[in-house]
Each structure stands twice: as C-alpha cells, then as structure tokens.
Amino acid sequence: MTRRISKPLRIGKVTIGGNSPIVVQSMTKTDTRDIPTTVNQIKELEECGCEIVRVAVPDKEAAESIAAIKKSVSLPLIADIHFDYRLALVALQSGVDGLRLNPGNIGDKEQIARVVTAAKEREVPIRIGVNAGSLSADFQPDAPLVERMVNIALEQIRLMESLDFGLLKVSLKAFDVPTTIQACQKIADKMPYPLHLGVTEAGLPRTGAVRSAIGIGILLYQGIGDTIRISLSAHPCEEVFVAYEILKSLGLRQRGPTLVSCPSCGRAEVDIIALAEAVSKRLEKINKPVKVAVMGCVVNGPGEAKDADVGIACGKGKGAIFRKGEVVGTASEDDLLEALMAEINSPIGKD
Amino acid sequence: MTRRISKPLRIGKVTIGGNSPIVVQSMTKTDTRDIPTTVNQIKELEECGCEIVRVAVPDKEAAESIAAIKKSVSLPLIADIHFDYRLALVALQSGVDGLRLNPGNIGDKEQIARVVTAAKEREVPIRIGVNAGSLSADFQPDAPLVERMVNIALEQIRLMESLDFGLLKVSLKAFDVPTTIQACQKIADKMPYPLHLGVTEAGLPRTGAVRSAIGIGILLYQGIGDTIRISLSAHPCEEVFVAYEILKSLGLRQRGPTLVSCPSCGRAEVDIIALAEAVSKRLEKINKPVKVAVMGCVVNGPGEAKDADVGIACGKGKGAIFRKGEVVGTASEDDLLEALMAEINSPIGKD
Numbered sequence: 001m002t003r004r005i006s007k008p009l010r011i012g013k014v015t016i017g018g019n020s021p022i023v024v025q026s027m028t029k030t031d032t033r034d035i036p037t038t039v040n041q042i043k044e045l046e047e048c049g050c051e052i053v054r055v056a057v058p059d060k061e062a063a064e065s066i067a068a069i070k071k072s073v074s075l076p077l078i079a080d081i082h083f084d085y086r087l088a089l090v091a092l093q094s095g096v097d098g099l100r101l102n103p104g105n106i107g108d109k110e111q112i113a114r115v116v117t118a119a120k121e122r123e124v125p126i127r128i129g130v131n132a133g134s135l136s137a138d139f140q141p142d143a144p145l146v147e148r149m150v151n152i153a154l155e156q157i158r159l160m161e162s163l164d165f166g167l168l169k170v171s172l173k174a175f176d177v178p179t180t181i182q183a184c185q186k187i188a189d190k191m192p193y194p195l196h197l198g199v200t201e202a203g204l205p206r207t208g209a210v211r212s213a214i215g216i217g218i219l220l221y222q223g224i225g226d227t228i229r230i231s232l233s234a235h236p237c238e239e240v241f242v243a244y245e246i247l248k249s250l251g252l253r254q255r256g257p258t259l260v261s262c263p264s265c266g267r268a269e270v271d272i273i274a275l276a277e278a279v280s281k282r283l284e285k286i287n288k289p290v291k292v293a294v295m296g297c298v299v300n301g302p303g304e305a306k307d308a309d310v311g312i313a314c315g316k317g318k319g320a321i322f323r324k325g326e327v328v329g330t331a332s333e334d335d336l337l338e339a340l341m342a343e344i345n346s347p348i349g350k351d
Numbered sequence: 352m353t354r355r356i357s358k359p360l361r362i363g364k365v366t367i368g369g370n371s372p373i374v375v376q377s378m379t380k381t382d383t384r385d386i387p388t389t390v391n392q393i394k395e396l397e398e399c400g401c402e403i404v405r406v407a408v409p410d411k412e413a414a415e416s417i418a419a420i421k422k423s424v425s426l427p428l429i430a431d432i433h434f435d436y437r438l439a440l441v442a443l444q445s446g447v448d449g450l451r452l453n454p455g456n457i458g459d460k461e462q463i464a465r466v467v468t469a470a471k472e473r474e475v476p477i478r479i480g481v482n483a484g485s486l487s488a489d490f491q492p493d494a495p496l497v498e499r500m501v502n503i504a505l506e507q508i509r510l511m512e513s514l515d516f517g518l519l520k521v522s523l524k525a526f527d528v529p530t531t532i533q534a535c536q537k538i539a540d541k542m543p544y545p546l547h548l549g550v551t552e553a554g555l556p557r558t559g560a561v562r563s564a565i566g567i568g569i570l571l572y573q574g575i576g577d578t579i580r581i582s583l584s585a586h587p588c589e590e591v592f593v594a595y596e597i598l599k600s601l602g603l604r605q606r607g608p609t610l611v612s613c614p615s616c617g618r619a620e621v622d623i624i625a626l627a628e629a630v631s632k633r634l635e636k637i638n639k640p641v642k643v644a645v646m647g648c649v650v651n652g653p654g655e656a657k658d659a660d661v662g663i664a665c666g667k668g669k670g671a672i673f674r675k676g677e678v679v680g681t682a683s684e685d686d687l688l689e690a691l692m693a694e695i696n697s698p699i700g701k702d
Contacts, residue, residue: 029624032617056617080616133655175611175658177600181572201646201655203612204631206556210564210596217565218572221532231614233627233645239614245561249528260526261554263582263590265431266383266407273380276584280555294584295552304484304552307526 003223006194009125009167012076012097014051016169016227017194022220022252023227024243025196026236027054027080032062032069039072041236046075048237049244049255052227054078054100063090070095078127085111092118098169100127103156104134112156116163125167128156131200132174132183149174149183150190157191169227171196177215184219194226195219201231208232209242216246257283257344260293260305268296270314270333278337283344290344293322302327312340354574357545360476360518363427363448365402367520367578368545373571373603374578375594376547377587378405378431383413383420390423392587397426399588400595400606403578405429405451414441421446429478436462443469449520451478454507455485463507467514476518479507482551483525483534500525500534501541508542520578522547528566535570545577546570552582559583560593564600571601608634608695611644611656619647621665621684629688634695641695644673653678663691 008018016023026045030038032055042053057063057079070077078098079091085107088099092115099119106112119126130153132145139155140148149172160168170193172183180199188195199215202208212230219225228246230239247253261276262268276294283292293311295301298320301313306325313320319336321329321343331339359369367374377396381389383406393404408414408430421428429449430442436458439450443466450470457463470477481504483496490506491499500523511519521544523534531550539546550566553559563581570576579597581590598604612627613619627645634643644662646652649671652664657676664671664678670687672680672694682690 027614027616029615029619030617038617058618062617131655133657175656176602178602201611201613201644203610204627206560206592207596207610208612209557209561210593211600213561213564214568214572214597214600218569221565221569233612233614233624235624236614241557242561245558246565249562249565251527251529259554259558260552261559261584262552263378263584263587264380265378266381266389266413267409268380273584273586276555293552304482305526306484 001221001223004188006226007166007192009169009194011052011078011125014076020226022225022247023051024049024240024247024253025052025054025227025229026050026239026243027056027229029236032056032058033065035065035068038065038069042069042073042075045236045240046073048240050075050236050240052076052078052098054080054229056080057087057091060087060090063087064094066091066094066096081106085115088115089118092122092124096124098125098127100129102129102131102134103152104131104136109159112159113163116160116165119167120163120165123167125169126160126165127169127171127196128153128160129196130170130172132176132179133200145174146179146182146186150186153187154190157193168193169196170194171198173198173200175199175201177211180215181218184224185222188224195224196227196229197225198229198231203233205232205234205238205242209245212242213246213249217250220246220250220252254289256289257286258289258291259283260291260308260311262294262296262301262304264296268314269316270296270319270336272296272314275314275336279340282337282341286344292340292344294340310340310343312336352572352574355539357577358517358543360520360545362403362429362476365427371577373576373598374402375400375591375598375604376403376405376578376580377401377590377594378407378580380587383407383409384416386416386419389416389420393420393424393426396587396591397424399591401426401587401591403427403429403449405431405580407431408438408442411438411441414438415445417442417445417447432457436466439466440469443473443475447475449476449478451480453480453482453485454503455482455487460510463510464514467511467516470518471514471516474518476520477511477516478520478522478547479504479511480547481521481523483527483530484551496525497530497533497537501537504538505541508544519544520547521545522549524549524551526550526552528562531566532569535575536573539575546575547578547580548576549580549582554584556583556585556589556593560596563593564597567597568601571597571603605640607640608637609640609642610634611642611659611662613645613647613652613655615647619665620667621647621670621687623647623665626665626687630691633688633692637695643691643695661691661694663687
C-alpha cells in the first residue's frame with residue numbers, strides 16, 4: 001500500500017498527516033462542564049494510548065470549561081461544535097488545540113468566517129466533519145448521498161481556503177461502510193488535507209469493532225487516512241483499544257503484546273480457550289510489543305506459530321514452550337500459564 | 352466491487368462460488384469421537400446461522416464417527432485432514448461432504464492421488480488449505496512467504512487437475528493480515544476455483560474479530576472470496592456471529608437486527624451505553640433484519656439515524672421514538688426501552 005501523502009498539521013504537540021504515524025483519537029463521554037470527571041477520563045485515555053481527545057461543547061459553560069481542563073491534562077484537546085458557531089469562539093478563547101465543525105449544522109458563511117478568523121489568529125486547525133446523517137436538507141437534495149457528502153465538504157474547504165485558511169482536516173463518516181469508504185476515496189483525490197477516518201455510531205463493541213475495522217481497514221489499506229477514531233457505545237478506552245488493533249493488524253502501529261491463539265478443535269487435549277483467556281489477562285499488564293502464541297497441538301503448534309516470540313503448544317497433560325518456532329522447554333498442564341509467562345518475562349531476542 | 356466469479360461447487364446441499372451468497376463456515380471444538388457432544392455443537396451452529404461445519408479428524412475413530420454424526424445433523428460436514436491421507440479415505444467412506452487437506456503435511460503425490468480417486472468416485476470436493484505456518488520446509492525455502500503459499504497451492508491444484516479432478520476450493524491463510532490478503536489476491540488471478548477466506552489463529556474475540564474483519568473485509572471488498580471462516584479462540588457460534596457482522600457491514604448478507612448506536616458524549620443526558628446494551632440484549636431474541644438506532648440527543652438523533660427502521664433519541668428525562676427519521680412518539684426515561692421494543696415489534700414499513 002502506498003500512502004496518500006497529505007499536508008501535515010499540528011494539533012497541539014501531535015502531527016497529523018504527511019508521513020506521520022496514524023494518530024489515535026477518542027472522545028470523552030463525561031459532561032464537559034464536570035471538570036474533575038472529564039480530566040479523569042482524559043487521563044485514562046492518555047494511559048491507554050489515546051493521542052488526541054475531543055470533548056463535546058453543547059453550551060457556553062462547556063466551552064469555558066476547556067480552559068480549566070487544559071491546565072490539568074497534557075493531551076491535545078479538540079472542541080466538538082454543532083449548531084452554534086459562538087461556542088467555537090469561546091472554545092478558542094479557552095485555549096483549545098483544535099475545532100471540529102459539522103458543516104451540516106454550523107451556520108452561514110459569515111458565521112463560519114468569524115470562526116475561521118479566530119482560529120487563524122491562534123493557528124488552531126479545524127476539522128470539517130461531515131456526517132451522512134446530518135447534511136443540510138437543502139444541500140443538493142437530489143444528488144446521491146456520497147456525492148452530497150463530498151460536495152458539502154469541498155464547499156466548506158473552498159470557503160475556508162478563500163479566507164486564506166489551510167489548517168484543515170476532513171472527515172466523511174457514515175454508519176454504512178461502503179458509503180464511508182466511497183466518500184473518503186472520492187475526497188482523498190480532490191484535496192490535500194489530512195483525512196480523519198471513522199464509521200459513525202458503529203454501536204456496541206462486539207459489532208461496532210467489526211464494522212469499524214472493515215471501513216477503516218479498507219481505507220488504510222488503500223493508503224488513505226491520517227488519524228482514526230472508533231465510535232463505540234462503550235468506555236472510550238475500548239475505542240482506543242480497537243483503534244490500535246486495527247493499526248496493528250495492518251502493521252501500521254505497534255502497541256503492547258499481540259496474542260496469536262488457535263481456535264481450538266477436536267485435536268486439542270487442553271482447554272485452549274480458557275488458557276488463551278488467562279494468557280490475555282496476564283498480558284494486559286505487559287507493555288512490550290511481544291508476540292505470544294497459544295496453540296492447541298504439539299504436532300504443528302510451534303511451526304504454525306513460528307513467527308511468535310514466545311509460545312506454548314499444548315498436548316495431553318503437558319505443553320511445549322517455544323521461542324521463534326524452537327522448543328525451549330516443557331511444562332505440565334497445571335504449570336502451562338506460569339511457564340509461558342516466565343518465558344515471556346525473560347529477555348527476548350537473546351540470539 | 353465486482354465479484355470474482357469462481358467455478359461453483361456443492362458441499363452437500365450448499366453451493367459455494369459462482370454467484371452464490373458468501374457461505375459462512377465454522378468448526379466444532381469438541382472431540383469428534385464424542386458423537387453426542389459433537390452433534391449438539393453442530394446443532395448449535397446450525398441454529399446460529401452456520402452453513403457448513405468442519406470437524407477435526409485426528410485419528411481413525413474420529414473419521415469413523417462422521418458416519419454417526421451425519422445421521423443426526425443436516426448441515427454439510429467437512430473433514431479436516433492433516434498428516435495422514437488414510438484418514439481422508441475413512442472420512443469419505445463415512446459419507447463426509449467435503450475434505451480439507453493441508454498440502455504442507457498431507458503426504459506424497461501417490462498418497463494424494465489415492466484420496467483424489469476416492470473423492471472423485473463420491474463427487475466430494477476437496478479444499479486445498481494452505482497455512483503460512485505449516486508449509487513443507489523443503490518447498491521453495493528461499494522464496495518469499497506469499498510466493499511459497501501461492502506456489503504450493505498451485506502445485507496441488509495442478510496435481511489434482513492432472514488426475515482429472517476439479518471439485519476444488521482453495522484457501523491461503525496466515526495470522527499476518529497483509530500476508531493473507533496478498534496471497535489470496537495473487538492466487539485469485541491464477542485459478543478458477545472458489546476461495547475460502549480466513550485469518551488463521553486470530554485469537555480471542557476482542558482482538559481476533561478486528562483482525563479477521565480487516566483481512567477478510569479487504570478481500571471481500573475487492574470481490575474476492577466465496578466462503579469465510581473466522582478462527583477465534585471462543586465458542587464457534589461467536590465465529591459465526593462475527594462472520595455475519597463482516598458480511599452485513601459490506602451489504603453482502605443480511606441476518607437479524609442491526610443496532611446503530613451513538614458512542615455517547617458530553618451532550619448525552621441519558622446513559623446511552625447502558626441503554627444500547629439493554630436494547631442489544633433484547634434484539635438477540637428477534638430474527639427479522641430490522642435496523643434499530645439508539646441515539647444520545649434529541650436534536651440530531653432522528654436525523655443522524657434516519658436510515659434506521661426504528662430508533663430512539665434521548666433527551667433530558669425522556670426520549671423521542673422515531674421511524675425512518677420521523678418522530679412517532681415520546682417516552683419517559685424509565686420507559687425508553689419498552690417503548691422502543693414495542694415499536695420494533697409492531698409491523699414495519701406500514702407507509
């Protein structure tokens with residue numbers, strides 16, 4: 001995959017676009033006016049690997065709260081603005097690092113111009129964040145949905161460029177995966193700014209992670225996308241977890257351990273699913289990017305998982321511990337977990 | 352996406368390839384020799400939407416058990432054969448509907464020829480199932496992995512074609528997603544048979560579903576793939592669930608309800624995550640392909656989810672019930688779940 005090289009910009013300390021790594025974003029789910037609770041969630045997000053945090057700004061008090069929140073956190077903050085352009089102005093006064101405007105509801109050209117002027121003074125980037133479900137009803141009502149999404153974004157881009165403002169980032173999101181993909185593909189060729197990817201309102205993690213992985217994964221594999229946000233009805237750290245799993249699967253980012261585990265079958269003589277779950281739980285406490293395998297049979301386990309740094313292949317009543325496909329020890333069934341963890345925790349790559 | 356049209360074949364009552372729908376497969380995780388337990392799991396798999404089931408055949412007793420299992424189930428059965436070609440012969444005698452052979456370990460040409468002859472007599476298809484981790488070490492050891500996977504499959508295809516056998520299906524699986532994608536793309540152009548897609552040993556559901564969705568989703572979006580199996584360290588019905596989520600996300604199959612739910616943010620005045628979870632749990636009992644939305648704010652909820660058949664948009668202490676973007680009623684916060692379910696259970700599409 002050849003990456004589309006976009007015009008990079010900085011949101012606080014983080015660079016998005018160009019050759020920079022794909023940036024992981026999320027959004028707080030707390031009341032932004034409740035400063036301690038919001039600060040706490042932002043710190044949780046930083047801990048789990050989130051790189052930029054967006055906060056909802058439903059009213060002036062929320063916009064003003066950004067000033068106090070910023071004093072207590074180090075991650076860049078983006079204000080999510082809908083309906084009322086004046087909230088963007090207050091968020092800018094509060095020192096926000098980025099704005100997200102929804103062109104479907106943000107107001108007329110004059111109002112947008114006021115936001116752009118204020119953002120330009122502070123060199124604060126703006127994301128033009130189009131959602132399939134909230135396009136203005138009177139914008140090209142007879143055009144196909146993908147075309148409407150692309151055109152509404154292009155119209156906003158032209159408006160902001162006409163105001164000599166180029167600190168732009170663009171997103172086109174839909175719940176429908178093919179719509180999201182097509183919209184992003186089309187706009188990617190028509191403008192030079194970084195693309196923020198997401199499948200909107202993707203649902204609960206069990207289904208939303210799959211839906212998001214497909215939509216975002218297909219685009220990233222085509223080299224499209226500079227930052228991603230997974231929209232899940234869940235704690236925002238679950239969004240970050242899924243974001244990294246997507247990026248790890250495509251070899252675009254690395255974070256923490258990777259667990260290879262066989263699905264188990266009629267050959268297995270140990271409860272592989274329970275063992276994989278126990279290993280996964282123990283791996284949560286490990287930060288290094290180690291690849292660990294839990295395999296159901298001794299006969300082909302070490303070979304099947306020879307890419308793994310460390311692994312276990314289970315047989316009747318015992319298992320073989322292996323490193324990079326070479327068996328380095330055995331353990332009885334009761335000791336499998338501890339033996340594997342001991343091997344994981346010993347230095348890797350001695351050879 | 353334009354689908355690659357493969358040469359269709361039948362596994363029992365199910366057609367794979369050509370213009371047929373993408374078929375969902377899974378594999379039992381029971382001891383195949385334990386006939387009642389295996390039959391029970393196959394029935395669970397049928398119930399959750401699985402269309403073809405594979406069983407492990409580690410020994411002769413397992414191969415013989417297939418005869419008794421087949422008497423009690425209606426789904427087509429495939430025997431998963433490694434190492435010993437004679438197990439394939441016994442599985443065929445037991446009336447199995449398909450074979451999976453791993454070319455990396457199945458034996459020499461003469462042994463394969465004996466299996467092919469027996470399969471041809473019974474018109475039983477064979478899957479040439481290549482796994483990145485179990486290629487014969489002496490097969491093109493210096494070639495890149497993807498090339499080795501493709502070439503070992505092509506060698507087996509040529510061998511079987513030379514025996515005048517064409518009831519073939521092919522898979523090339525790896526844990527690594529780009530490897531899986533590249534191998535499948537390359538072989539898709541080089542032979543006419545259906546492709547079975549999978550990302551092997553993908554791990555536990557939370558990570559494995561994402562990894563599988565990306566690998567399989569990218570290929571399906573390119574029109575490649577006729578049947579899929581998700582390899583998860585979990586109950587096989589979870590594999591089937593994820594398979595359908597992948598297919599539903601790309602509009603390739605439909606099964607059961609789809610839940611659109613917003614991720615929640617600082618605008619929400621109701622616990623959207625808890626409500627979405629409660630709705631999801633209730634939807635498990637519904638089979639019709641209804642699209643349901645749970646949205647966090649009244650202001651843009653119905654619009655954002657106007658594609659949903661039925662939805663709820665929550666405000667302070669109450670919510671609006673909507674159909675296809677039109678508000679049709681309201682409910683107090685305590686009644687939101689029941690009001691939404693009542694609307695879901697009433698006839699849809701009256702207009």
